[in-house]
Amino acid sequence: MSRVVKNVLISAMALSLVGGIVVPVVHADTPSVTESVDAYGNVQDTNTSKLASVIKPIQTVSTDTLKGVDLTSYQAEKNAGVQYKNFDGNVLSDEDFMKFLAKQGVNYVALKVAVNPANAEGKTYGAGDPTLKNAINTAKLAKAAGLKVNVD
Known part of the structure; x- marks a missing residue:
């Protein structure tokens, strides 16, 4: 793809x-x-x-409805060179990406943190690199854009 x-x-x-x-x-x-x-x-x-x-x-969606996106992999994707773009094809900064999500109606960001996510060499096992450090970095970006954060 x-x-x-x-x-x-x-x-x-x-x-x-x-x-x-x-x-x-x-x-x-x-x-x-x-x-x-x-x-x-x-x-x-x-x-x-x-x-x-x-x-x-959807008629039952209201302002109280949780409209979230799981961004556990966000930091790993950025580190791998993935670029997020708006509908005009412009590359978005971290801050602009979070604002873009908020503008589209997203109000929650879900982040997973794994217990012991790395092997003896310090390499994570995958699954979006779910370290506490990555969750904190993404949570700070989300909060700055006015999004709420759920950590699992």
Whole structure:
């Protein structure tokens, strides 16, 4: 999966909690996004790049509803070179990314912290690098943007 598609899917997942948002489907150079390949290897254009997904509002969602996103992996992804972008394709700073989430209606950030997340060499076992240090760094960013934080 291309990085652009991955970022759009992540954004779409976060935004789907808010409802009533039109999320454009991005055309990428992968058959799975806008083309299908049959059993004989023939490529067929599905025209999905010309469509938009419309996420309808959920009537029971109110201002009291928790609309959260799990950002346990955020620090690990940033350290791996992942860039988060807005809908115009502009790279967002850490602070701008948190503000972007808040603007889209997210009000909670979930963070997991593992007990003993590293081996004897100090390498974490994966799962988003769920260290206390990473959770604290992400929590500070979220709180600065007015988001509430739930640590598990």
